[in-house]
Amino acid sequence: MTAWTLIGCGTALAVAFAGLAWLGDLFADARSFVALFGLAGAAYGLAVVRIVHRPPGGLRALLGVLGAALVFRLILLPTVPSLSTDLYRYVWDGRLAAAGVSPYRYPPNAPEVAGFRDETVYPRLNHAEWHTIYPPGAQLLFAGMARLAPESPLALKGLVVFFDVATIGLLVGWLRSLGRPAVWVLLYAWHPLVVVELAGSGHLDAVALATSVAALWAATRAREGWAGALVGAGTLVKLYPILLLPAVWRRRPARALVACAAVVAAGYASYVQEGGAVLGSLARYVGEEEFNGSLRTVLDLLLGPLGPAGRQAARLLPLVGLGAAALAIGVGAREVPAWRRAFWLVGGYLVATPNLFPWYTLWIVPILAVAPAWPWLYLTGAVSLTYLVFAEPVWRIPAWVTIAEFGPLVLGLVLAVRPRGAAPGHLASRDARVSS
Secondary structure (H helix, E strand, O other): OHHHHHHHHHHHHHHHHHHHHHHOOOOOOHHHHHHHHHHHHHHHHHHHHHHOOOOOOHHHHHHHHHHHHHHHHHHOOOOOOOOHHHHHHHHHHHHHHHHOOOOOOOOOOOHHHHHHOOOOOOOHHHHHHHHOOHHHHHHHHHHHHHHOOOOHHHHHHHHHHHHHHHHHHHHHHHHHHHOOOOOHHHHOOOOHHHHHHHHHOOOHHHHHHHHHHHHHHHHOOHHHHHHHHHHHHHOOOOHHHHHHHHOOOOOOHHHHHHHHHHHHHHHHHOOHHHHHHHHHHHHHHHHHHHEEEHHHHHHHHHHHHHHHHHHHHHHHHHHHHHHHHHHHHHHHHOOOOHHHHHHHHHHHHOOOEOOHHHHHHHHHHHHHHHEEEHHHHHHHHHHHHHHHHOOOOOOOOOOOHHHHHHHHHHHHHHOOOOOOOOOOOOOOOOOHHOOO
């Protein structure tokens, strides 16, 4: 019965992804995108319930899950990104680096780089007046791809999918080391948002996912030096993996800290001549960008009447609180398993960030494969509703989307903290019995 359910769900997912590929420009037809994503989400949800409660054993089941996951990615890999144009910024930064020009020195609209503009990449750049905010590790990847496959967004998407597939393999190893069924990798491998944002849009977050899973697996095996180094590697590509550092140390925190610091320092040393400019427009991004924040939005309603100071406090307080929570978890919860600490940290990040673009929620999906919890799984699917802003006359998320996105999450979290037996927010209770 489980096998036929998974075959049916996998077929429905493939049909939905094929429909997205056929649509082409998803920006221009956001409502159809959301409808097809809803079909994929329903099939995925049914598959998750079946695989968590009745996980099939044996190599054949695992290979079937992995084979279907590969097919899903191959369907969307050749498509042109339309939900996000970040991929074109990767190409632009790589173009400059390959030509010997520091991507941190000039924004794309600067006259000094006018000779690098074209009719394909440059018109698709968002925030062309901003300096790049991607760290040195990301720039190394961009430059390498620019030399291997010049001017090829498809090649960069191929690199993203490579890291995505690597995450699947690492997750299988991590699941086995924790005593979980390996087929639980389906929770990541078949997740519609993972396939759409990585194989479809080509987001660099695939690298952060791979290094995060590798770091947590290393921490599970008490390889704290390696875990710290892997957190550092992820931080050099996307800054947010640094938040996992309190999750990967346990008995020897200094080892993880030193390894992480050494890797990050080595990466930034390659751009030491840029000085503070190596941060690009990061401060501007933190200070100005705002999209789909949850706690930030609530605080803004409460503190907004206080004027600019209140609005600034609404932006900073969640981030300060997240930092304090990370310190408390790192110092006071060292006997708690790494996966659980990571769950707290990443969940806190998703709530605290003033920007919750759909692909930001990908970070929690591998952890949900280890500790399935329906409120967070729901959020990682419902966040796709925010793409309906493309269908709005004004760039604003409709109120009903915000309620549909966060309402069930809040309800699930409230139910999960009730002091009555196992947390009802979890799809399976067995993860409470695994210690590391």
